Amino acid sequence: MTTQIERIDVTPRMSKIVRHENIVYLCGQTAKGAAAGxxxxxxxxxxxxxxxxxxxxxxxxxxxxxxxIFLRNIRDFxxxxxxxxxxxxxxxxxxxxxxxxxxxxxxxxxxVTITAxxx
Amino acid sequence: MTTQIERIDVTPRMSKIVRHENIVYLCGQTAKGAAAGxxxxxxxxxxxxxxxxxxxxxxxxxxxxxxxIFLRNIRDFxxxxxxxxxxxxxxxxxxxxxxxxxxxxxxxxxxVTITAxxx
Amino acid sequence: MTTQIERIDVTPRMSKIVRHENIVYLCGQTAKGAAAGxxxxxxxxxxxxxxxxxxxxxxxxxxxxxxxIFLRNIRDFxxxxxxxxxxxxxxxxxxxxxxxxxxxxxxxxxxVTITAxxx
Numbered sequence: 001m002t003t004q005i006e007r008i009d010v011t012p013r014m015s016k017i018v019r020h021e022n023i024v025y026l027c028g029q030t031a032k033g034a035a036a037g038x039x040x041x042x043x044x045x046x047x048x049x050x051x052x053x054x055x056x057x058x059x060x061x062x063x064x065x066x067x068x069i070f071l072r073n074i075r076d077f078x079x080x081x082x083x084x085x086x087x088x089x090x091x092x093x094x095x096x097x098x099x100x101x102x103x104x105x106x107x108x109x110x111x112v113t114i115t116a117x118x119x
Numbered sequence: 120m121t122t123q124i125e126r127i128d129v130t131p132r133m134s135k136i137v138r139h140e141n142i143v144y145l146c147g148q149t150a151k152g153a154a155a156g157x158x159x160x161x162x163x164x165x166x167x168x169x170x171x172x173x174x175x176x177x178x179x180x181x182x183x184x185x186x187x188i189f190l191r192n193i194r195d196f197x198x199x200x201x202x203x204x205x206x207x208x209x210x211x212x213x214x215x216x217x218x219x220x221x222x223x224x225x226x227x228x229x230x231v232t233i234t235a236x237x238x
Numbered sequence: 239m240t241t242q243i244e245r246i247d248v249t250p251r252m253s254k255i256v257r258h259e260n261i262v263y264l265c266g267q268t269a270k271g272a273a274a275g276x277x278x279x280x281x282x283x284x285x286x287x288x289x290x291x292x293x294x295x296x297x298x299x300x301x302x303x304x305x306x307i308f309l310r311n312i313r314d315f316x317x318x319x320x321x322x323x324x325x326x327x328x329x330x331x332x333x334x335x336x337x338x339x340x341x342x343x344x345x346x347x348x349x350v351t352i353t354a355x356x357x
Contacts, residue, residue: 002238088250
């Protein structure tokens with residue numbers, strides 16, 4: 001049975017949000033541009049983007065199922081975690097995986113890919 | 120309630136296709152062998168494999184939910200994107216994440232992991 | 239419609255298990271600590287952890303949909319595969335993707351992220 005896919009903020013490359021049934025898939029979120037700042041600043045910005053996209057999708061940070069986190073430098077693990085843990089609602093942490101990877105441009109230090117369910 | 124999982128092209132290591140309810144999961148797709156060619160050639164081959172597997176699974180490239188792309192060299196980002204964008208149907212781009220990673224063998228330049236829903 | 243999310247083994251950072259409808263999401267599994275051993279030893283330990291978590295979630299290794307595997311050294315591919323293939327039940331291999339990535343600490347050689355469906 002064909003089911004409906006809803007795509008939001010669509011470019012020829014990707015949709016920022018894909019919704020199918022009650023699951024929301026976000027594209028990988030990074031901080032913006034050349035003045036992206038250190039990993040603490042970038043993690044704050046990335047998670048703020050996640051909040052905005054989840055709201056647009058009818059979800060929120062308490063409804064996240066999985067998070068895949070890529071760090072440009074795994075030595076930023078503790079600094080990223082501190083921002084992350086202050087952002088995640090108590091008792092609502094997702095299943096998470098974090099590894100090191102170079103991202104689309106050299107100044108990007110963290111990328112987060114989220115799946116969630118609608119609120 | 121136990122639900123049915125359908126596995127297609129199964130080896131002891133992996134299934135090329137796993138279907139559960141109306142979701143299709145493909146294994147990571149790469150180009151074949153030592154003469155795999157440059158990233159443009161490899162991206163074409165990978166996406167052609169995705170088409171074939173999605174057809175086998177009762178889906179197609181307009182029904183893709185998520186794409187995880189690993190590039191051997193992130194400097195191939197623009198070249199890969201050009202092939203990708205010409206392949207994605209208008210208005211049907213998935214949620215996508217792209218990072219750099221070394222793949223299973225040295226000559227492989229791009230790997231794409233897809234989830235989709237049946238048509 | 240809001241659906242129920244069940245989280246098991248929850249910390250402020252992540253849940254080891256997230257269940258939503260009939261899908262189980264595990265956090266990335268690694269071997270423990272500084273004496274983690276070689277990749278064969280670590281893969282055995284990781285897959286044993288997966289067994290334990292899947293049992294806790296009401297699933298088992300025959301119900302795995304996807305596996306994302308990160309290897310610290312892609313040259314460990316064959317050694318990891320041997321352990322993996324002896325663990326996967328005949329005919330029940332998941333859709334799998336394997337790439338190289340540095341993990342959260344230097345001694346960790348393999349990380350596995352699993353989604354499954356309940357038994």
